[in-house]
Amino acid sequence: MEREELGWEGVYDLFTVRRAKPEDISEIEKLLLHAGLNERGIEEHLPFFLVVEDPTFEPTRLVGTAGMEVYGNRGLLRSFVMENHSWNAKSALELIETVLAFAKKSGLTEVYLLAGISGNIFEHFGFRPVVWEEVPLEIRESNHLYQSEMAGKELVVFKGELVTSGSS
Numbered sequence: 001m002e003r004e005e006l007g008w009e010g011v012y013d014l015f016t017v018r019r020a021k022p023e024d025i026s027e028i029e030k031l032l033l034h035a036g037l038n039e040r041g042i043e044e045h046l047p048f049f050l051v052v053e054d055p056t057f058e059p060t061r062l063v064g065t066a067g068m069e070v071y072g073n074r075g076l077l078r079s080f081v082m083e084n085h086s087w088n089a090k091s092a093l094e095l096i097e098t099v100l101a102f103a104k105k106s107g108l109t110e111v112y113l114l115a116g117i118s119g120n121i122f123e124h125f126g127f128r129p130v131v132w133e134e135v136p137l138e139i140r141e142s143n144h145l146y147q148s149e150m151a152g153k154e155l156v157v158f159k160g161e162l163v164t165s166g167s168s
Contacts, residue, residue: 015091017098020049020065027051027062028079035081041143042079045069049079050102052095054086066099068111071138075103077113078144096125104162111162112139114155127160134159 020028025042028049032039042049045067052064064082068075077099082091103111112135115122132140135157139145 015063015086015094016053016055016060017050017095018053020046020051020067022046024049024051024062028065028067031062031065031081031083032079034083037079037081038144039079041069042067048075048102048106050095050099052082052086052091064095066095068099068103068108069139069142069144070106070108071136071142073108074110074112074136074139075106075108076139076142076144077103077111080113092121093124096122100125100160100162109162110136111160112136113158113160114145115158122158122160125160127158129156130159132157 022043025046028042028051029039032042048070049065049067051062052066053060054063063086065079066077066081067079068077070076080095080099082095100111111127112130113122113127
């Protein structure tokens with residue numbers, strides 16, 4: 001199935017991406033815990049979480065999520081997860097594109113993310129590694145970065161600048 005244009009939302013192959021709802025929180029937490037990621041702060045940032053549904057399951061099942069913490073016109077991409085059986089390179093790239101379109105539509109001009117070995121995939125979308133001092137204070141003080149730092153994870157911070165309509 002080809003992608004149907006629905007603004008930032010869409011149908012990709014056999015997946016549907018939509019904005020998360022309060023009733024999705026427990027499933028989002030399960031996905032994050034299963035992936036070994038920090039599940040704190042979901043409720044606070046729920047308006048900026050997307051979920052990936054697989055309609056081939058009856059009933060439809062959440063198989064992925066991507067969330068952002070938003071601070072003014074900047075976002076911290078976090079919680080980018082898909083179940084192993086649902087993940088493939090094409091679906092991952094499409095989900096990243098969708099998240100970035102959602103960020104742009106939400107008025108963000110910069111998006112930051114933490115990445116380990118998967119960081120190179122984000123360079124394809126114009127992200128570049130930045131030194132800690134380049135990261136805005138509100139992003140550095142986010143609970144997500146703090147939890148990652150406390151867990152002793154060796155991660156690199158990447159920055160992506162979003163070009164909005166009307167920008168030159």
